[in-house]
Amino acid sequence: MNQTNPTNDGRNISDKANESLDVLKNATTDEYKYGFVSDIETDIIPRGINEDVIRLISRKKGEPEWLLEFRLAAYRHWLTLKMPDWAHLKIPKIDYQAISYYAAPVKKESPKSLDEVDPELLKTFDKLGIPLEEQKQLSGMAVDAVMDSVSVKTTHSEVLAEKGIIFCSFSEAVKNYPDLVKKYLGKVVSYRDNFFAALNSAVFSDGSFVYIPKGVRCPMELSTYFRINAAGTGQFERTLIVADDDSYVSYLEGCTAPMRDENQLHAAIVEIIVEDRAEVKYSTVQNWYAGDKDGKGGIYNFVTKRGLCRGDFSKLSWTQVETGSAITWKYPSCVLAGDNSVGEFYSVAVTRNRQQADTGTKMIHIGRNSRSTIVSKGISAGYSENSYRGLVSVAPQADGVRNYTQCDSLLLSSTCGAHTFPYLDIKNPTAVVEHEATTSKISEEQLFYCNQRGIPTEEAVGLIINGYAKEVMNKLPMEFAVEAQRLLQITLEGSVG
Amino acid sequence: MNSLTQYIDLYRQNADAINSHSALIMNEMRPAAASALEGKRLPEKGDEGFKVTSIEKMFEPDYGVNILRMNIPTEIGRSFKCDIPNVSTLLGVVVNDSFTPTSTMRQNLPTGVDVMPLSKACETYPDIVGKYYNKIAPANEPSVALNTMLAQEGLFIRIGRGVHLESPIQIVNIFNSPAPLMGVRRVLVVAEQDSKAAIFFCDHTQTADVKFLSSEIIEVAGEKASELDIYSIEETTPLTSRYSRLFANQENDAKIRVGTATLHCGVTRNDFTINLKGQHSEGYLSGLAIADGQMHVDNCSNVNHLAPHCDSNQLFKYLLDNNAQGAFEGGIYVDPKAPFTVGYQNNRNIVASPEARMHTEPQLLIYNDEVKCSHGTATGQLDANALFYMQARGIPYETARRMLMIAFMTDTLDTIKVEGIKSRLMMLVEKRLGGEQVLCNDCHADCHTNISTPRE
Numbered sequence: 001m002n003q004t005n006p007t008n009d010g011r012n013i014s015d016k017a018n019e020s021l022d023v024l025k026n027a028t029t030d031e032y033k034y035g036f037v038s039d040i041e042t043d044i045i046p047r048g049i050n051e052d053v054i055r056l057i058s059r060k061k062g063e064p065e066w067l068l069e070f071r072l073a074a075y076r077h078w079l080t081l082k083m084p085d086w087a088h089l090k091i092p093k094i095d096y097q098a099i100s101y102y103a104a105p106v107k108k109e110s111p112k113s114l115d116e117v118d119p120e121l122l123k124t125f126d127k128l129g130i131p132l133e134e135q136k137q138l139s140g141m142a143v144d145a146v147m148d149s150v151s152v153k154t155t156h157s158e159v160l161a162e163k164g165i166i167f168c169s170f171s172e173a174v175k176n177y178p179d180l181v182k183k184y185l186g187k188v189v190s191y192r193d194n195f196f197a198a199l200n201s202a203v204f205s206d207g208s209f210v211y212i213p214k215g216v217r218c219p220m221e222l223s224t225y226f227r228i229n230a231a232g233t234g235q236f237e238r239t240l241i242v243a244d245d246d247s248y249v250s251y252l253e254g255c256t257a258p259m260r261d262e263n264q265l266h267a268a269i270v271e272i273i274v275e276d277r278a279e280v281k282y283s284t285v286q287n288w289y290a291g292d293k294d295g296k297g298g299i300y301n302f303v304t305k306r307g308l309c310r311g312d313f314s315k316l317s318w319t320q321v322e323t324g325s326a327i328t329w330k331y332p333s334c335v336l337a338g339d340n341s342v343g344e345f346y347s348v349a350v351t352r353n354r355q356q357a358d359t360g361t362k363m364i365h366i367g368r369n370s371r372s373t374i375v376s377k378g379i380s381a382g383y384s385e386n387s388y389r390g391l392v393s394v395a396p397q398a399d400g401v402r403n404y405t406q407c408d409s410l411l412l413s414s415t416c417g418a419h420t421f422p423y424l425d426i427k428n429p430t431a432v433v434e435h436e437a438t439t440s441k442i443s444e445e446q447l448f449y450c451n452q453r454g455i456p457t458e459e460a461v462g463l464i465i466n467g468y469a470k471e472v473m474n475k476l477p478m479e480f481a482v483e484a485q486r487l488l489q490i491t492l493e494g495s496v497g
Numbered sequence: 498m499n500s501l502t503q504y505i506d507l508y509r510q511n512a513d514a515i516n517s518h519s520a521l522i523m524n525e526m527r528p529a530a531a532s533a534l535e536g537k538r539l540p541e542k543g544d545e546g547f548k549v550t551s552i553e554k555m556f557e558p559d560y561g562v563n564i565l566r567m568n569i570p571t572e573i574g575r576s577f578k579c580d581i582p583n584v585s586t587l588l589g590v591v592v593n594d595s596f597t598p599t600s601t602m603r604q605n606l607p608t609g610v611d612v613m614p615l616s617k618a619c620e621t622y623p624d625i626v627g628k629y630y631n632k633i634a635p636a637n638e639p640s641v642a643l644n645t646m647l648a649q650e651g652l653f654i655r656i657g658r659g660v661h662l663e664s665p666i667q668i669v670n671i672f673n674s675p676a677p678l679m680g681v682r683r684v685l686v687v688a689e690q691d692s693k694a695a696i697f698f699c700d701h702t703q704t705a706d707v708k709f710l711s712s713e714i715i716e717v718a719g720e721k722a723s724e725l726d727i728y729s730i731e732e733t734t735p736l737t738s739r740y741s742r743l744f745a746n747q748e749n750d751a752k753i754r755v756g757t758a759t760l761h762c763g764v765t766r767n768d769f770t771i772n773l774k775g776q777h778s779e780g781y782l783s784g785l786a787i788a789d790g791q792m793h794v795d796n797c798s799n800v801n802h803l804a805p806h807c808d809s810n811q812l813f814k815y816l817l818d819n820n821a822q823g824a825f826e827g828g829i830y831v832d833p834k835a836p837f838t839v840g841y842q843n844n845r846n847i848v849a850s851p852e853a854r855m856h857t858e859p860q861l862l863i864y865n866d867e868v869k870c871s872h873g874t875a876t877g878q879l880d881a882n883a884l885f886y887m888q889a890r891g892i893p894y895e896t897a898r899r900m901l902m903i904a905f906m907t908d909t910l911d912t913i914k915v916e917g918i919k920s921r922l923m924m925l926v927e928k929r930l931g932g933e934q935v936l937c938n939d940c941h942a943d944c945h946t947n948i949s950t951p952r953e
Contacts, residue, residue: 086545088862396851411866415833420861423548424874429848432877435859441866 044103049096054202057102061171074191074201081195087329087358088387088419101203103233166211167222170238173209180211184242188271188308196267197304200236207237212247221477226255234265243278250281250477255288261297268303276311283476285484288324295354298326305332309341317344319475321484333362336370343372346472351384360390369400376407377469380416387419394431401431409439410468499538500556508646511564518566519649520619526631530645533637549824549856550766550795555738560679560710586667594680596652609657612666618653630685633716634744644681644714651683662694665915673703682713688723695915698729705734713741719751728756728918735763742768749775756913758922759786760929764793771800773807783912784813787929788821795824802835811842814909817853828860829870836867844874902930
């Protein structure tokens with residue numbers, strides 16, 4: 001335990017704090033504990049992308065013709081696009097022909113019960129701490145596990161089915177509920193939306209599908225775990241959530257990947273449709289492999305996430321804890337089209353070593369009296385770059401809009417960067433839109449205060465950071481909050497200096 | 498093919514004529530500027546930092562450029578009475594892009610202070626002009642290169658070492674021409690060590706039915722421990738477009754306060770870049786815009802903290818009515834070499850009509866952890882409770898509204914440290930918000946008369 005002599009001399013306080021920080025700096029850096037590779041027989045198609053590859057993916061998945069046409073249209077559009085370069089990121093050139101666009105654990109048929117699932121696969125998810133086993137039903141969470149590009153197992157489907165809730169892999173949804181998928185696919189994120197949305201629409205291989213019928217409150221948290229396992233592949237999954245009138249669902253996603261020297265691309269799409277008076281809570285704990293301390297390897301996480309609050313009084317809440325990925329580039333957004341609809345975005349983004357993040361949200365206010373809240377907390381350490389970029393747009397017809405944005409950055413080293421790029425576009429005189437941002441380091445007074453009360457610097461930093469991120473952590477479901485809090489501590493261990 | 502092509506062609510075809518009416522130092526810069534423009538374009542609407550303003554479109558029309566320096570009568574300056582209460586200023590007039598000092602200025606300019614045409618300064622102070630001209634502004638950026646390529650004349654202000662100038666220097670910029678004209682305005686301000694001065698620019702347009710474009714580059718060298726106040730008011734016409742860029746380099750302990758007020762204009766874009774290069778230097782920026790009709794006001798500020806222990810503050814306020822469009826892009830950049838930075842930015846806007854639009858992009862780019870930086874922006878309406886409170890105490894709605902609007906603008910005006918300039922601006926803002934013509938007392942200029950069909 002550190003002993004600090006109370007003194008009125010500011011210099012002494014500062015020296016003491018610096019000394020303690022040096023101790024912390026030299027502390028062992030935490031290793032990425034999900035960096036193992038599972039020895040699972042995997043079906044990988046040759047690298048490269050062209051129309052034949054897309055036809056092959058579609059054939060492997062046994063898809064209907066309309067979906068193949070959707071993919072091909074997306075691919076043809078993608079060919080006309082150039083990778084955007086406006087983000088505050090340094091992205092090495094990506095060779096899209098060097099990626100394999102389909103990798104799946106070899107499985108004969110869709111598993112009917114747990115006994116049919118590859119034991120190695122179960123072991124993998126067990127290592128990740130994911131309750132796939134049916135005896136863990138009491139954990140009160142339904143899980144869809146996506147390995148590489150395909151969904152390997154969804155639990156609790158039957159229980160949910162009793163309430164009319166559909167929670168299954170995207171491929172199953174295409175087979176069993178083609179009308180629903182056709183009705184909603186690409187309605188929120190069109191394949192024309194952006195470069196990565198077009199790429200995903202062309203090659204997506206699986207994902208999750210959720211449909212909550214009218215008036216149903218989902219009795220448990222729905223959760224998807226994404227795992228990249230195979231080398232030389234990208235992951236392109238798609239999540240589609242539809243919450244019908246008066247329904248409620250809380251959805252969680254988590255992601256991990258092995259430690260490799262190569263960079264792997266993850267370009268997913270999440271589409272959410274929220275109808276009248278429905279509410280969707282979408283939580284993410286993103287812990288993709290971030291590369292080593294020199295920035296070698298790691299996942300490029302380029303994801304398009306958007307929800308359409310179509311119904312009046314509908315509500316969509318995004319909560320994210322971003323600690324992984326070499327590069328994160330995503331803006332979970334809310335299109336608040338319904339009158340009195342509500343959008344929320346709570347984010348903690350942590351970058352360390354050579355990580356880069358350009359993340360934030362968009363709140364597009366179209367409906368009258370729509371409201372949105374944005375709370376973004378960035379924590380940068382090492383040589384990392386952490387940017388918040390957000391848009392609040394108020395359409396001319398959107399009377400009575402209210403937005404509040406708070407975005408704070410905490411710098412934990414003198415070599416990192418923390419940036420804020422908010423865009424406010426107001427086209428209605430009744431809107432009240434506010435944005436506040438601050439950037440600072442952990443104050444020496446705070447550290448000294450903790451030291452003085454016998455709390456070592458390491459613990460004090462953890463305490464202060466958790467306090468700083470608490471506003472966001474509080475929004476996470478209980479199951480994730482504990483994990484996220486631990487993750488935050490582990491991630492920043494040894495990063496302060 | 499873009500708007501630059503016509504200007505490059507103009508230069509190529511008339512290089513001799515342009516050079517013959519300018520000075521050697523300025524002429525030497527032209528070929529490189531022309532080369533820098535090849536294959537480039539000016540920013541377009543939608544580009545980063547230019548979400549609502551197209552500079553390309555601003556420069557697109559076929560404006561005349563007074564290459565042959567045709568004589569335009571400077572008597573026009575006499576009709577302008579830009580009075581500054583209780584302060585006698587050192588007045589100079591720039592008609593289109595040619596500077597003429599008034600007799601007051603000639604007689605009262607103290608020793609150690611120079612206010613002269615840039616071409617003359619090239620001969621009188623070749624070392625100073627050579628040191629700073631086109632060196633503070635980024636020479637290869639298209640709008641700067643365009644100005645460098647075509648600027649034949651300009652304004653040079655030097656505040657000598659240790660001189661504390663008591664009277665503000667007032668420069669009245671006037672557009673006057675029977676045909677559409679682009680004024681290529683260039684200003685170089687050098688505040689030498691330990692000097693102190695205030696400079697006040699008033700922009701007007703005399704011929705209200707003619708289109709004008711002001712392409713203005715202001716370079717400011719703030720040497721050690723200098724202190725400069727630079728304020729500008731724009732009261733031009735709906736047919737006047739303006740792209741004004743100010744670049745200031747601040748050395749150790751130098752302080753600069755820059756303020757801008759846009760009261761009448763067509764399309765205006767003001768860029769302010771302050772580079773805090775020396776330790777303990779300070780940069781303060783403030784701006785206000787009262788816009789109605791079809792006015793378009795876009796202010797962009799960038800404060801670059803490049804050395805330790807520097808302070809900056811930015812405050813911009815907009816009041817938008819009718820179909821007005823406002824935009825604010827502001828940035829604070831903190832270099833890794835700039836610990837102990839304090840940088841604040843604040844932008845507040847009132848959108849008063851369904852057709853008015855406001856776009857804001859306040860930005861922070863921080864590369865050092867020893868900083869205290871924040872920014873805030875809010876767009877909304879007048880406080881309904883305050884309005885009700887005042888009405889409940891017998892103040893008529895319109896008066897209460899106007900009082901609240903004036904109150905909203907007050908803290909921007911409070912950033913002006915020269916009392917006379919502050920009072921004048923307050924008077925103009927009050928007149929503006931009261932729906933009166935924004936004219937100084939006894940001003941006989943006709944720039945605010947009704948606009949008829951534009952002359953092409």
